[in-house]
Amino acid sequence: MRFSDRHVAQWREEGFVILERFFEKSEYEPVLQDFEVLYEAAGKPEPSGAALKEVNDVRANRMLQFKNIHVLPYEGSSAINLISLHPALIELARALLGVSDVRLYQSHTWAKFTGEADYDQDFHCDYGNHTLLVPSDEPELRTVDFILYLTDVSKAHGALRYVTRPDVLAALGRPALSDFTEQGQAALRQRERAVEVPAGSILAHGIDTVHRGSNLTAPNGRRFSMTIGYKAAGSDHIGFHTWQATRGRPWHIVFEHASPEQLACLGVPRPGDRYWTARTLELCQARWPGWNLEPYRAALPRF
Numbered sequence: 001m002r003f004s005d006r007h008v009a010q011w012r013e014e015g016f017v018i019l020e021r022f023f024e025k026s027e028y029e030p031v032l033q034d035f036e037v038l039y040e041a042a043g044k045p046e047p048s049g050a051a052l053k054e055v056n057d058v059r060a061n062r063m064l065q066f067k068n069i070h071v072l073p074y075e076g077s078s079a080i081n082l083i084s085l086h087p088a089l090i091e092l093a094r095a096l097l098g099v100s101d102v103r104l105y106q107s108h109t110w111a112k113f114t115g116e117a118d119y120d121q122d123f124h125c126d127y128g129n130h131t132l133l134v135p136s137d138e139p140e141l142r143t144v145d146f147i148l149y150l151t152d153v154s155k156a157h158g159a160l161r162y163v164t165r166p167d168v169l170a171a172l173g174r175p176a177l178s179d180f181t182e183q184g185q186a187a188l189r190q191r192e193r194a195v196e197v198p199a200g201s202i203l204a205h206g207i208d209t210v211h212r213g214s215n216l217t218a219p220n221g222r223r224f225s226m227t228i229g230y231k232a233a234g235s236d237h238i239g240f241h242t243w244q245a246t247r248g249r250p251w252h253i254v255f256e257h258a259s260p261e262q263l264a265c266l267g268v269p270r271p272g273d274r275y276w277t278a279r280t281l282e283l284c285q286a287r288w289p290g291w292n293l294e295p296y297r298a299a300l301p302r303f
């Protein structure tokens with residue numbers, strides 16, 4: 001067991017919980033290797049020699065922080081393609097949300113490099129682009145948003161800064177979702193904590209937590225992470241990626257390595273579901289020849 005009831009209680013009360021070394025080296029190292037390939041050409045100075053500080057357009061700079069992002073499925077090995085569906089992560093998402101059936105609604109990589117962009121952010125909540133509404137009061141209808149770190153993170157490596165739910169109340173006198181004033185930002189900074197963790201660690205939070213990104217200052221520093229979001233099955237008010245829209249991407253890697261339980265997190269009906277018929281089995285097999293459909297075939301009703 002990689003987590004305890006104490007972690008679940010802390011997440012529900014504070015909005016955040018850090019699980020140091022959730023993944024062992026043998027689990028995250030192959031993912032790191034995939035990052036090395038994905039980001040081989042990233043983080044190098046621009047050929048023009050234009051250093052960040054010489055660029056005057058602050059807004060453009062701000063957008064540069066989102067430059068190095070890749071979305072599932074990844075051009076890499078099964079390691080990077082399956083890590084956001086790791087059974088232990090699914091189990092943790094179920095425990096935190098308090099539901100038995102969950103969906104992966106977000107999975108992307110992110111690489112940050114010292115000096116490449118202005119990564120400093122104001123305190124904010126993430127719900128603005130995960131729902132058209134506002135976060136629910138019910139844990140079950142909320143989200144679990146993990147950040148998995150593939151490299152060691154210190155303050156000099158852009159550690160995420162956060163303020164726990166009780167501390168937000170103490171700083172602002174109210175829960176915060178938006179309308180952060182300058183004065184509010186300053187009050188929150190007084191109480192901020194930093195996610196300084198070794199590689200393999202995860203931070204679990206949600207779309208209603210107060211946090212901010214920060215700049216990397218370590219010479220030649222880099223921070224490799226993955227953003228992994230889960231919601232309860234049926235939470236139609238939550239979304240981010242549309243998996244179906246990325247046709248032509250290497251989905252076969254996922255189909256060839258994921259279990260039915262992992263695929264269910266992407267919306268693939270489980271064995272025994274009425275979706276599965278002789279026809280759908282045959283056509284799915286033709287579409288993804290390397291997919292082991294045996295569990296689905298075995299669960300077909302027999303007449």
Ligand SMILES: O=C(O)CCC(=O)C(=O)O
Pocket residue numbers: 121126158159160161211212213214
């Ligand atoms: O990467 C981080 O540490 C935080 C970034 C963040 O909060 C965001 O972009 O919404």
Ligand SMILES: [Fe+2]
Pocket residue numbers: 124125126211212
């Ligand atoms: Fe954020």
